[in-house]
Amino acid sequence: MNAEVRVNAVFSDHMVLQREATIPVWGTGLDGMVVKLQFHGKQTEAVVANGCWRADLPAEKAGGPYELIIEAGNQLIVFRDVLIGDVWLAGGQSNMQWSLAQTDHAQAEIVDSHIPDFRFYDVPRVSYEDGIVHSPSWKVCTPEHAGAFSAVAYYFAKGIITELGIPIGIIGCNWGGTSIACWVSEQVLTHDDDLRIYADEYNEQIENFDWDVFAAKEAHYKEQIAEYDRRFAAGLREKELGDFPAAPMNPHYFLRPFGLYSTMLLTVVPFALKGVLFYQGESDAHRPLIYDKLLTAMISHWRTIWHHSMLPFLFVQLPAFGNGGNANGKEWPLLRESQLIVTEQVPYTGMVVALDCGDLEDIHPTNKKPVGERLALLALERVYEQPVESSGPVYKDYLIDHNKIILHFDHTGNGLEARGNQLIGFEIADETNEYVSAQAVIEGATVEVWSDQIVNPLAVRYGWANYTEANLVNSFGLPAGPFRTKREERQ
Template structure:
């Protein structure tokens, strides 16, 4: 038999061998299947093999097709379990244990959906609160495909526990923790998310064909080489590129990190600042130097240097010695100055900044750039000297998840559309601030597309509206506000909810650490919109109508509860602007004039035709309902 197997393998005739009995990769121990919906089960076996499939005490019989594929469908069941799923042929039996019937939520988007509990600083080492056998989780591996896939690699489902929680999306876990006690059914979370992705790769080719702006890219997809080999080649080039940034180019050999260097001919720039504001347009490295005089004696203990948010990496030298990064608060690294490195008199601080993607540079506030632990803290913001190092384009931009539309959908969404789900959580949009055109139509297209793919026309989709963030790039002024407005307009579709998070961001970090409130607000929406708790005040205040009368504009809001409120001590509501037909905008006084109404004072001689509220990257805002939910940012034209 061994000789026969070897011969068949040598001749490439393994199709002559009996096919191994197999369940599709979706099915694993501890998984959750959707309640109140048919339960499909499928896999492969030897051609025409007779099979018995059991789920709990119910069994179905079938026969594999001539190509070995088989599929059965159990009738819908209420929540319950645990169950054993088994498949038996004449010679083999496979089992999946501890399956529950409950509600499955598909959690998708980019990095803020990916953001894992284990990455949250204050939770590290404190995972005891995440322990609930009624919450099960799985994560789809990153993968691209030219055509829609129906098969997944074998998946692993975990029970939420202190040992497993760190691996999973904070937003998804908090959502389930707030929701599960209210509905008292098991919850399954399928996390299919990819950091730094645009929206177009998440939409099917069928739907993307309706967007002419993507026609050229769509036409190229069939000509792509096999995706796995292409990605592997790009990954190798990227690793070589990272290595070249460390080893090649001017800098270390010329002693740019040493205190003896004469940097008087280097360009003067201000830090904090980003790559584009300093006129450095391409990826690569740049060196920054500054001399600081310490008039007090050098500290007899270690001290710390903080730079604020660094994108994407910084090597920090003090008096020629490389400092170790000892901690990281979000994007803000902290560097240790060992005892004896700093000295009385002049000290030279040199930074080698690496720019891989994004805006590059140091993007925080002047207050975040400090030398701590000295007799007197020293500010590090201000004038520095800059000399460009190696300028080199990131090769991963040649191909990746954003290179073509639909490639993520094919591999990370479509395979799961064979399984019914309860709803979708969608947290994405940051990456589209670089290209906002058409985002509203793309988001509505994605929602309609996924409903068609799952054959669930009323599939609930809960969208996280982007939080406040002070993006430093002048090319992305208020583009976050544009995306938020596009996300708001998606609620024009039935069954779409908006979790407003304009008060939950971090002006200096695009990845806010604490996702608790984001998960809670999504759970509130689910309870009201999906589970029928209609008395619950779960939505944020949102504009319903605008009326212009005399010298005032009155805005009527939905989801005001028993009355809108503002934390402003004088009763004014900050964040409102009026705009005219010439594109001029004026900040205006606004006050709450009825439980569901805010009135704006029109400046004398001004003829407004539109309103904006909280319409900036990191805006002033101050309008809430009694549930503590902030009003959505919006733009309204009449």
């Protein structure tokens, strides 16, 4: 189609536009063309300059369906069944991408997924500008389409619609295996002494890059994949199975830093949003002590490009995972702590604890329903200001009583509880900083922790392992996240 004027691909039939905010509509065309827009009885226009145009529609209340009519010369473009509601971008890696069809009890949920006020748009996963024209579109939530939606986003949207009765649009912008470094500009990484390691490593890998040499490396990589698949089919797991082979880096690889920022994220900027949902961290767990800086930089960057300094960011703390046979490792608890630090330091952010939604052997736990529902609770409380409790117990402070440490918590509801018969997951240490497994009992809104091996306790930590079955919850059944009374190793 050699149209003189094009509208950005994010606009289509069945879309949801953001309520109570200016609505940007944009595209490309021939310089000098006048583009006229009509929507819900209101009109605006723009003139194409330097091949681009943008028109801003005035804010609207929730409602619909409406038609968006665009005229330019002899062209007439009509988008039908357009709703006004709240639009959330669902970003991250595979656990956000994970489809509803791949989750627990999927078929029963999909059969009952007639939610006409929920619409989903998946940004095409494009690793480099290959010239291919993609034609994505918004999908109405029906049994025909729901199975392909992000499961976390699905349960989030369902929860918001159930409670507030407003249309919800989800823009899925995610790709499995990606680091945050994939989703920010090169400048974000190179202008920070700690974060530039992502850019430096990539630049070193592609220095003097040769496509012929790469072809040989790629052939070897495919052989490694085949061998990995054979070991997996033979029943080998964890250390016997080994790590999934790493693909050779190249300038078109989707895992390269600052690539998907251009080829995916920027394709939907500045589409008006209510907020961002984010589930990521697994691919950055090898650098847990700078993850708080990395996530903070991304949040600031996205708020800048959207021109929305208070854009809400709600994210998922990593669940329990054995990390390839390293269940007792400390990489993931350190990254979870970095995620917690972001909520303490960056305004208009929130985090849901998913420690109890993990899997010892599978980095892709299939129990996504609680994760999406907890994100909905978080949004209801923090963004929509509804009178709900969205948080599990949050460590507040402690006092030492002889050989015990007494922990105090916020967000306890009507009291603390142990999910199961006995409270587990606590460790205690003295001046040696050597932690040992501890006994713990609940006393109202406090937890008393001790060990016969520790006479003069100084510190406690909870859920401090890659995989843990720590089970402290509040009266609402929401879990406590891992914590330490002393944050060592962060200097």
